Amino acid sequence: MTVTYLKRARRHAESDQADTRAAVSAMLAEIKSGGEARVEAYARDLDRWDGPVLVDAETRRAAAARLPESLKDDIRFAHANIRRFAEAQLRTVQGCEVEILPGLIAGQRQIPVSAAGCYVPGGRYSHIASALMTITTAKVAGVGHITACSPPRPGEGIPAAILFAMDLCGADAILNLGGVQGVAAMAEGLYGLPRADILVGPGNQYVAEAKRILFGEIGIDMFAGPTDSMVLADATADPEIVAIDLVSQAEHGWNSPVWLATTDRGLAEKVMAIVPGLIDALPEPNASSARAAWSDFAEVMLCDDREAMARVADDYAPEHLHVQAADLDWWLNRLRAYGSLFLGEETTVAYGDKASGPNHVLPTSGAARYTGGLSVHKFMKTVTWQRADRAASRQLGGATARISRVEGMEGHARAADIRLTRYAVTEAGAAAAKVAG
DSSP states (O other): OOEEEEEOOSOOOOOOHHHHHHHHHHHHHHHHHHHHHHHHHHHHHHHOOOSOSBOOHHHHHHHHHHSOHHHHHHHHHHHHHHHHHHHHHHTTOOOEEEEEETTEEEEEEEEEOSEEEEEOOOTTSOOHHHHHHHHHHHHHHTOSEEEEEOOOBTTTBSOHHHHHHHHHHTOSEEESOOHHHHHHHHHHTOTTOOOOSEEEOOOOHHHHHHHHHHBTTBEESOOOOSOOEEEEEOTTSOHHHHHHHHHHHHTTOTTOOEEEEESOHHHHHHHHHHHHHHHHTSOTTHHHHHHHHHHHTOEEEEESSHHHHHHHHHHHOOSEEEEESSOHHHHHHHOOOOSEEEESTTSOHHHHHHTSSSOOOOOOTTGGGTOOOOOGGGGEEEEEEEEEOHHHHHHHHHHHHHHHHHHTOHHHHHHHHHHHHHHHHHHHHHHHHHHHO
């Protein structure tokens, strides 16, 4: 496979994880011992917020009243699409029951977690869609209690559009908290709320590190890094559409890689010529973010054929993978490693980010090699059960005892032995009684 780089990244993902981990670990420890008082101190220091942490019903209603009906209709539209897709996923989650051998029946059940914490990023952008993606999916999965949090703005609290989305999706509790303090409050079950069994949602490096540290004690959706996107394009693609799709994802942040793999040199050169102008036309801070991402992290690759493009995609395992090429069914059946796949120029990653339905909380940094994105499955536990009659137990007992003794686990062997002895005696007595009768 020959791949020619027409543009190669000057930088790759860098990490000050050691420093971040130390800072986050200290914060989590302080909140664990200091509780709500320490959370509120961090909220004052980091978010300049000294208002109430728990959002009450009146504040939710007031947020909805401040929004134009047209925006609320758009949020409702996106919510309905996301809910429909999650409901379709739920129909694929099934229990089962099978008779493994005569008298031995085993099965599985799907049980939703009792409580979830949904983190909704704030800061530079108001991530309405993250509220829709996380809370809606948890609700459809049947989670018993959902807490959501988002960074408050000084003097305002959580922006009204995010608050409306959280309420629409069914958040049971909403916290005016961002960052590590928000994650910790949900994990510790502060403010009289249930402790989260799982934490989900994107966030900055501190949020990601808090989730990483807490993982094991509680569940998380995934370890998330900067968002990344790849476009696969052939000679049939429109260079301007390819270029704007790349730029639209580069605006996420200065370290958000975007990649183009193509079989057509002319297309690649046109895209590279168009991108700078599209970036310059963005407002700030979007333009600066996209310019840095394109300059330092973007790559443009020329491939021999479509199979070579597919291999590049599988190797990079992008979070978002957009195919703008002929024979879309071939790509759908061939590609193996991506967080979410977009087929044809008529769709775009931006649709998936905001409103089309499939979840936008996706694996980054190559993690799509081994996992998918957020779904109803993440909020559910697949648990197994079994029962046996005495005849089946006798069959199992001999094999279990022998295997256990080879392993050196005598206690296991004796747990099998007692059943072999008891049930053999019982059956022998039953047989004798039958003969005597």
